[in-house]
Structures are given as C-alpha cells and as structure tokens.
Amino acid sequence: MxxxxxxxxxxxxxxxxxxxxxxxxxxxxxxxxxxxxxxxxxxxxxxGASRIFRVSYAEPAYIRLAREAERSWRELEADSGVSLLTRTGGVDHGRTADLDLLAEAVRAAGAPGEWLAPEEAAERWPGLRYDGRVLFHPMSGRLHAxxxxxxxxxxxxxxxxxxxxxxxxxxxxxxxxxxxxxxxxxxxxxxxxxxxxxxxxxxxxxxxxxxxxxLRVTQEQPAYFAPLSDVPWPSFVHHLGDGSLAATGFPSGVYGLGTPGEGVKAGFHGTGPVVDPDERDFQPEPAQLRLLRDYARAWLPGVDADALTPISCTYTTTxxxxxxxxxxxxxxxxxxxxxxxxxxxxxxxxxxxxxxxxxxxxxxxxxxxxxxxxx
CATH class of the missing domain: 3.50.50.60 (FAD/NAD(P)-binding domain)
Known part of the structure; x- marks a missing residue:
C-alpha cells in the first residue's frame, strides 16, 4: 500500500x-x-451540456449565493479561457403565489426582474405557451456542465x-x-x-x-425535444397548478432551456424512482416520458413532442x-x-x-x- x-x-x-x-x-x-x-x-x-443559471429564488440565502456564483463563473471563464455561462434571460410562469414570492424576494435583493403579459412574452419567446403573467429575469441563462x-x-x-x-x-x-x-x-x-x-x-x-x-437518490427522466424552428429560448420554470398537482395531470412543475446542438431540454422536478446509484439501469422510464410528451404538446408549441432524446440523471436531495x-x-x-x-x-x-x-x-x-x- x-x-x-x-x-x-x-x-x-x-x-x-x-x-x-x-x-x-x-x-x-x-x-x-x-x-x-x-x-x-x-x-x-x-x-451534460446544459444547466439553468438563475437568481430567481424565494430565499435570500440562495439569491446571495447565486450572485456570488455568477461573479465566480466569470472569474473561471477569464482564468480558463472557456465560455461557460451564456445569458439568455429566464422566465417563471404559472402558480400566482409562487411568482409573487419570487418577485418580492428578487426585488428585495436588488436583482433585476420585470412582469410581462403573456402576449408580450410570446412575442419574445414564441416556443413557449404561458400560464398567466410572466416573471422575467434578465440575469438568467445556461451553463455548460x-x-x-x-x-x-x-x-x-x-x-x-x-x-x-x-x-x-x-x-x-x-x-x-x-x-x-x-x-x-x-x-x-x-x-x-x-x-x-x-x-x-x-x-x-x-x-x-x-x-x-x-438523502433521497432518484433517477430522473428529462429529455431533449427537437425544436421546430430557430427561435430564441429562455430558461423557464412552469409552476404548475393553483390547486393540487394531480389536477394538472403532471407530477410536478416543469423546468427547461434551449441547448445548442441538443434541442430544448425539459423535465419534471424530483419525481423519478428511488435508486441505488450502483444499480441504475439508465433506461427511459415510459410513464415519465409519456407525461413529458403530453406536457410538451400542451405547453411547448416550439418543439416536436414526438422527436425527443431521453436523458438519465440522478437527483440527491434532502x-x-x-x-x-x-x-x-x-x-x-x-x-x-x-x-x-x-x-x-x-x-x-x-x-x-x-x-x-x-x-x-x-x-x-x-x-x-x-x-x-x-x-
């Protein structure tokens, strides 16, 4: 030894x-x-090629951490000569209570943000269908993991x-x-x-x-969907349902972002089966994919809901x-x-x-x- x-x-x-x-x-x-x-x-x-960067959190601790992280990402880019963080802007839409909490926290932290009518958001990013008013965050973007x-x-x-x-x-x-x-x-x-x-x-x-x-370890099932045209994509979070999530037909809210060379990534949040990380099968989970296709048909008019590439990843959460x-x-x-x-x-x-x-x-x-x- x-x-x-x-x-x-x-x-x-x-x-x-x-x-x-x-x-x-x-x-x-x-x-x-x-x-x-x-x-x-x-x-x-x-x-993978894409992770969402955003400062839109309801908790001040995470907003502060995100703002520090943005400065540090730029430091790493300067040191390494590699482009890592692309600013695309980001949007939250859906459940009113969630959006109000986000808007107040971001405002209190002095981070930029603004409300958009769904019609205005659709003019900027036609690939998405919007669930009521939209909270726009210009600092949000995409990281290449x-x-x-x-x-x-x-x-x-x-x-x-x-x-x-x-x-x-x-x-x-x-x-x-x-x-x-x-x-x-x-x-x-x-x-x-x-x-x-x-x-x-x-x-x-x-x-x-x-x-x-x-610590709960799950195997999650996001996917890349093929875009129908070359339009800009923000990062997005859809806070589903003013009532129970079961009433929406989907197991959670949905996140997503455009990923050059891959498509439009979308996924549910923390809804996969519990797994042993040494015993994963990495196989697509049919029920999750079916629901994700259903979501894309309803809320992502800018993608082909039937042209998708499954992704397998783990979540480890408290x-x-x-x-x-x-x-x-x-x-x-x-x-x-x-x-x-x-x-x-x-x-x-x-x-x-x-x-x-x-x-x-x-x-x-x-x-x-x-x-x-x-x-």
Missing amino acids: TAYEVDVVVVGGGGMGSAAAWRLAGRGVDVVVLERFEAGHVRGASH DDAVSALQADAARLGAVVRHETPVTSIVVRGDDAVEVVAADDVYRAKRVVVAAGAWTEKLLGGLVPLPP PTSDFVLDRAGPVVVAAGFSGHGFKFVPAVGRILADLALTGERPGARFALSRPAVTT
Whole structure:
C-alpha cells in the first residue's frame, strides 16, 4: 500500500468537488481529488451540456449565493479561457403565489426582474405557451456542465491540485480533529481534512461517520425535444397548478432551456424512482416520458413532442431541498444539490474551502443537524 501525505483530500470530481479543489489550490493548499469514474462520465449529476443559471429564488440565502456564483463563473471563464455561462434571460410562469414570492424576494435583493403579459412574452419567446403573467429575469441563462467541470479541474491542476480519475474511495477513517485517512484501492491518503462531494454515493461513504440528514437518490427522466424552428429560448420554470398537482395531470412543475446542438431540454422536478446509484439501469422510464410528451404538446408549441432524446440523471436531495454544507471534525460534507445546485458550483467551492481551512459555516440552513429554518 502506498501512503500519501496531503493537506486536503477531495472525494468526488463532479462540479462541487472540482470547485472545492479549485478554490483550495488557489489558496496554496496541497490538495488531491479522487474521482471513482473516468473523466466526462455520465453516472453522476454533473454531466451534460446544459444547466439553468438563475437568481430567481424565494430565499435570500440562495439569491446571495447565486450572485456570488455568477461573479465566480466569470472569474473561471477569464482564468480558463472557456465560455461557460451564456445569458439568455429566464422566465417563471404559472402558480400566482409562487411568482409573487419570487418577485418580492428578487426585488428585495436588488436583482433585476420585470412582469410581462403573456402576449408580450410570446412575442419574445414564441416556443413557449404561458400560464398567466410572466416573471422575467434578465440575469438568467445556461451553463455548460461538462465544460465547467473540465475547466475547474484544469485550472485546479494549473494551481497545483492533483486530479485522479478512476480512483474509487473505499473507506474514510477519522484519526483525530486534524487527521483523516482516505483509502482508495491500494493507496492511503493521510490529510488534515477530507471534503466529501460524492453526490449519490454520500450515504455509502459517510453513513455512520457523520450525522447526515436523510438523502433521497432518484433517477430522473428529462429529455431533449427537437425544436421546430430557430427561435430564441429562455430558461423557464412552469409552476404548475393553483390547486393540487394531480389536477394538472403532471407530477410536478416543469423546468427547461434551449441547448445548442441538443434541442430544448425539459423535465419534471424530483419525481423519478428511488435508486441505488450502483444499480441504475439508465433506461427511459415510459410513464415519465409519456407525461413529458403530453406536457410538451400542451405547453411547448416550439418543439416536436414526438422527436425527443431521453436523458438519465440522478437527483440527491434532502427533505427540504436545502444543501448540506457543513463540517464534522476533519470531515467536510457537500451533499443534496440535485435539481438546483449546479448554478452555485463555484460559490459552493469557496464555502467548502472555508469549511476545510477555517471552519467558517454558511448558516443553519445548510447544517448537518439542522433546525427548521425560515427565511
């Protein structure tokens, strides 16, 4: 067995782990990233060509985090020379109560936004049908997930980090407040801190070691739909139903965005079956696809609802959908991001670096053992 001595080990080379390594290496820390799969793999939650960037949240904590993330995305673009964040504008429409909360929170945070009549929105973005008035956010856009992870890892390596793919971690052993051992195959890494950003594998690695909240892992079924014409697409969130969602015929609200070279991505939010990440079949789920086609026929007149490419991805979520960003002894935990986390990647990297180096916590909302949190 080969032993390595480093300052920090990062377990997981997706968006969050790569961002943590980028920020740690930028502070002169000796850091190694251990990723169980090959570069560019599709088994986690950080692959693909498109993620929504937006600041339209009802919670001030997430608005602040998104605004920090936008600045950090631009910093990474400047450092790497890679274009990652494309501003397209974004729209929310549907359930009035949700829109009012978003509008008030964004206004209070000083972020730009405006109300549009559905007719005005249809003139700008004819590919969508609108459910009542529309809340428009000019800061919203699209992130290229694959390119972002590659850029983070490349810049982290430039700053001195070591990134090792196809290196699955088998155990983490705490030896003291400033001592942890991470075992991967025949190697052991001894460090002061370990940052675990393992997505769907978090419970398998940390269960019993730190007091995790419940983490639900599901296999989700979005899809790319073929556009019927070359029209602009904003990112969009449709808050379905003023009554029960069951009355709408759909299992949740719907998100989507245009993705050059792929089509128009659309999906339900957190409605897939619970899975073991090591036992996924990656096969399209017929019932979800049928409902997604039905949604496209009703609400996406700019696409061919029968010309679609299924996507398989995982969500890892907490009961409140809040992230876990906390530390227990020498173990820093980053979990529960799926469904809305990728936009925050570089800001989360900064938080994870702070947790590892100084123990500074981002607030009770993100704690391992969290009380009920109100905004």
